[in-house]
Amino acid sequence: MQQTDKKITIYEIAKEAGVSPATVSRVLTGNANVKKEKKEKVLELIKKYNFKPSAVARGLSDTKSRIIGIIVADIRNTYYADMYVACENAANKEGYSVMLMNSFGQTSMEIRQLGKLVQWRADAIIQLGGAVDSLTTDPSYVKEVNRLLGNKIPLVVTGKLDNTNCYQVQIDAAAAMDMLVQHLVSNGNKRIALVGGRLDVESTYIKYNEFLKLTKELELENSSLYTDNFGGYGIEEGTVSMNELIERFSLAGKPLPEAVICINDSTAAGVIKSIRKHGLKIPEDITVVSYDNTDLCEVAEPGLTSVAYDYEKYGKTLVRTAISVADGKSAERQILIKPSGLMVRKSSNYKRN
Amino acid sequence: MQQTDKKITIYEIAKEAGVSPATVSRVLTGNANVKKEKKEKVLELIKKYNFKPSAVARGLSDTKSRIIGIIVADIRNTYYADMYVACENAANKEGYSVMLMNSFGQTSMEIRQLGKLVQWRADAIIQLGGAVDSLTTDPSYVKEVNRLLGNKIPLVVTGKLDNTNCYQVQIDAAAAMDMLVQHLVSNGNKRIALVGGRLDVESTYIKYNEFLKLTKELELENSSLYTDNFGGYGIEEGTVSMNELIERFSLAGKPLPEAVICINDSTAAGVIKSIRKHGLKIPEDITVVSYDNTDLCEVAEPGLTSVAYDYEKYGKTLVRTAISVADGKSAERQILIKPSGLMVRKSSNYKRN
């Protein structure tokens, strides 16, 4: 099995096919017609040599890298992993490659990753979480984004970034809250608490306001009593917040909430632990629901009711927006994605009186 | 704020600095000395224009892309996400960018992703899971790997791939099994079952054999009775396997196992569900342990004891191997990584008589 290590390029293919490099390029890109006969000859040689045209060279020559950069807060978080996969699939389908970079929620990292993506001449950048989640945009980040990206590279975010010309594709957090509250109320829950999250995160802030609005409209009991149980987005933080809530109400001799809306599934997992540790039953004593419908919902005991999103659609929208703008076409500045539904599991499967 | 949209390259920098493009390149790469004065001038202009040299052009010119391709079975699986993050960090530290691609366990996808990575002229490819997990290598995949990668692009895998010149960095599955069995035995468990996984997966096969060897050595009761509870690697499959095991033993009037070793955390989560549904207590009636120490361990109720790995070290080893080979240096063909320890949680925190 002789294996000539001669580097094979379109020139080699062209020479052996008896055509010009340009013709080989034409059959590669499909951007122009080539006589069937020659085309077949070229294709045959490409197969024979397992020739794969260099995306690097192509990127240099046509000044489009066909790379979409994705900056994510942390891919180990199932929520982001789901979104990333949806984006990767959508991008591949459009002929783009994706370059993923984690920022671990640090602005300095986000900036560095942005820089690397600029070096790769990404055609567009999608940012999932991190600085773009903030209610109040970090000015130092904005500065870097404008400096690095300018009007050259479009940025699509899942949150917001004031004073930049980014595009936004967001989940309709208010609608998601509506679904949850409606579900709980239809099950007879009147005392509902909101647990977890931070108010400096935009999506949390939106959920919070929607919660206040709804509970007031529906005249639920003392709803404002149940809305200062913030903390964070992790399991441990869910446990801590819920512990505090239970103790606070117990000390005050007030009735515990009948239902708890958790800011996400991780927090809910922690909340569930706390509730069980206090000897209370889910969903009978306290009903629990949350957001994101990640795989934690199936692991939790009991199974966790959670708002589900259509990640595939979300990813597709993100990518389509990115590509449109990169191609100089227009795109909507802000798109709101409605949750796809509520996955009802045992944690909320209980009708109160 | 005037923003000339003139594309800025090393030529622009060179012109304005009054030096040649080569000199700018030299300060960029640091591959040669440049008089301090000129160097500073160049650096100043780079900062002034936020100039980021094109990695694409660089990749073309020096024929090293500084890209490491990573093919992963499914990034939504926390286990892989942990490994990926470790690899990304290690690669970044070495000045490489990473290109992640999911294969979803389909060989056809793996081949396609391999092809894309070849087009990007990745300097090396790391494959996490998928076809390289198989005990019996898929010949059609081997053929493609050899065709596409040949001796040009080094491949580093977490499993094996016969008849290719890949490098292997694996977790020492046997050692991990030792830790688990030893822990269980020291807690007085004698009837131990192995649940989940498939024997055509190499790591599972290794665990299985080690399990048989150990239980025989330790003269545990009828150990072979407890070793045919395979199925898969998911939650649902864990539940099904455990349900079957319990029914089988109940029907036969035989005592249930005192401890269950699950093939991974997801399976364990399903096993736990099954055990609870049967009204049995964990760890008192049945002790449960598993592998990987992912975040599911904290979510599960009770907390799940699991073998932990040092992902950071794993990723570093994977990346170092990849880069070494890519640079034409030698590297060990096979490296075994020892688990870093056992995270003992409540699911196994019980001494039997």
Added chain:
DNA sequence: ATGAAAGCGCTAACAG
């Protein structure tokens, strides 16, 4: 230490 020039592999006018 530094400039000139060639070349990396491909695409895209521009002719014909």
Added chain:
DNA sequence: CTGTTAGCGCTTTCAT
């Protein structure tokens, strides 16, 4: 329909 030619932006000899 197809060949020729000029880049794309950088690195790297090779001289000087």
